[in-house]
Amino acid sequence: MSSTRSATASPVSPDLSATHRVGLGCMNLSHAYGVPPDEAAGIALLNRALDLGYNHLDTAALYGFGANETLLGKAVMQRRNEFFLASKCGLFKGPDGKRAVNGRPEVLRQTCDDALQRLGTEHIDLYYLHRWDKNVPIEESVGALADLKKAGKIGAIGLSEVSAETLRKAHREYPIAAVQTEYSLWTRNPEIAVLDACRELGTVFVAFSPLGRGVLSDALLEMESLPANDLRHQMPRFQAEHYATNCQRVDAVQALAREQGCTTAQLALAWLLHQDPALVVIPGTTSLQHLSENVQANEIHLSAEMLARLDAALNQHNVSGPRYNAATQTEIDTEEFGDSGQSSSNCSN
Numbered sequence: 001m002s003s004t005r006s007a008t009a010s011p012v013s014p015d016l017s018a019t020h021r022v023g024l025g026c027m028n029l030s031h032a033y034g035v036p037p038d039e040a041a042g043i044a045l046l047n048r049a050l051d052l053g054y055n056h057l058d059t060a061a062l063y064g065f066g067a068n069e070t071l072l073g074k075a076v077m078q079r080r081n082e083f084f085l086a087s088k089c090g091l092f093k094g095p096d097g098k099r100a101v102n103g104r105p106e107v108l109r110q111t112c113d114d115a116l117q118r119l120g121t122e123h124i125d126l127y128y129l130h131r132w133d134k135n136v137p138i139e140e141s142v143g144a145l146a147d148l149k150k151a152g153k154i155g156a157i158g159l160s161e162v163s164a165e166t167l168r169k170a171h172r173e174y175p176i177a178a179v180q181t182e183y184s185l186w187t188r189n190p191e192i193a194v195l196d197a198c199r200e201l202g203t204v205f206v207a208f209s210p211l212g213r214g215v216l217s218d219a220l221l222e223m224e225s226l227p228a229n230d231l232r233h234q235m236p237r238f239q240a241e242h243y244a245t246n247c248q249r250v251d252a253v254q255a256l257a258r259e260q261g262c263t264t265a266q267l268a269l270a271w272l273l274h275q276d277p278a279l280v281v282i283p284g285t286t287s288l289q290h291l292s293e294n295v296q297a298n299e300i301h302l303s304a305e306m307l308a309r310l311d312a313a314l315n316q317h318n319v320s321g322p323r324y325n326a327a328t329q330t331e332i333d334t335e336e337f338g339d340s341g342q343s344s345s346n347c348s349n
Contacts, residue, residue: 016056016126016156016178016204017278019084022269022295023056024049025208025284029071030064032231033214037286043075048288050082052295058180058206058282059119060088060130061111062099066118073120084125086178087115088160090141091130091331101331103133105144112148128158128180132333138166139173146174158206162333164197176203180282181334183207185216185253185268185314186237186246187323192335195276207272210281213238216268218254220247234325242321252313262300265290269297271310 028034029042037045046057057076059068069087076083089111094100108129116122127148129141145157156177159170170176179198183190183205190205198205213232214221223238232238237246250264257267265283272281283294302310316337324332 016084016086016206016280019056019280020053020295021273021280021298022054023058023084023086023206023280023282024054024291025282026057026059026068026072027063028284028286030068032063033284034230034286035227036064039071039074041286042071045286045288045291046072046075047079049291049295050076050079052292054291054295055082056084056086056280056282058086058208060128061092061115062088062130065093066114069115069118073118077120080121085119085121085123086126086128086158087119087124088128088130088158089115089145090133101131101133103129103131103136103138103141105140105147108141108144109148112153116153123153123155125155126158126178127154127156128160128178130160131331132159132162132166134333138162138170142170142173142176149174160208161331162194163335164193166333167194167197167201167203171201171203176201178204178206178280180206180208182209182323183272184210184212185271185310186212186249186316186319188316189323189334189336192337194334199276199278205276205279207279207281210272210283211265211268212250215246215250216253216264218257218264220250234328235323236321236325237319237323239321245320249314249318253310256306256309256313260300260302260306262297263293266293266297266300267302267310269294270300270302271307273298274302274307 030036057072059072089108090103091101092111127145132138142157148154157174158178158180159167159176160180167176167179179194181190181194195205236242254264257264260267269281269283272279285291
């Protein structure tokens, strides 16, 4: 980490690959999963994360429609030299009050300026295009982000939920430092092509939802206990026709965790960290206990036999249901598995 950054600025961006391999996804401190903690609890958790050695915090304009960036601004900007800051643009609250995808250069520039104000900093170390707006050439959106980098407002450019083809197009326009996509035992889509593309280009892969949106834990989620606005109610894998089957698969992972002598979450994170030495994971949590447990996952060594048993216990062949509903899937550019577990292109959506 650079020691030259002030409390508000980061003139020299640290390398994401040099951060702790377990970062903190901050989304659920503001929305999407369960009931967000109050502001005081959120501030306490973020500071505890830094105390425990987390040095990569991931937020976005979308999260709480700006509230998450504001929370980080209040909570930890006085400790700005202790962490790598990632945020995202291109997916946010539209004029009608609903989430919207917009990758037009002028919108990305304004979103960045608004984010810097909310965060209370002059520099974001890594700025992702949260979703590729398919009405705007990827080169045009990336060009706008390159202008932000040249202006010193961001340190590096990332993409989220894109295919290997889109990554390569973007990289030809300007080097892409990181790709962030859902990856876990039950979501293997990056294995189709994006992981290989990242290795080829020297792009760091960042796995979001590495715990299967909370299902890969010691206690199975009780869907009826979740608030009505919880994002998982809209996701097929958590709906009745699929969830019972998926819980049986998770039972097998929980049994392996007991055998390994760690929590189910730690095992799931350790499995990911064993997939590639440069891969980074960003689990989110509102629990101080889980915060402490998750960061220890990098210390867990898994044998080849355990890795193979985990692969067999939960994978793209035996998970039940797609990861997104049809409406959300239209926003996604990642490669998809067909019914047989083989890849199929989703780039035309």
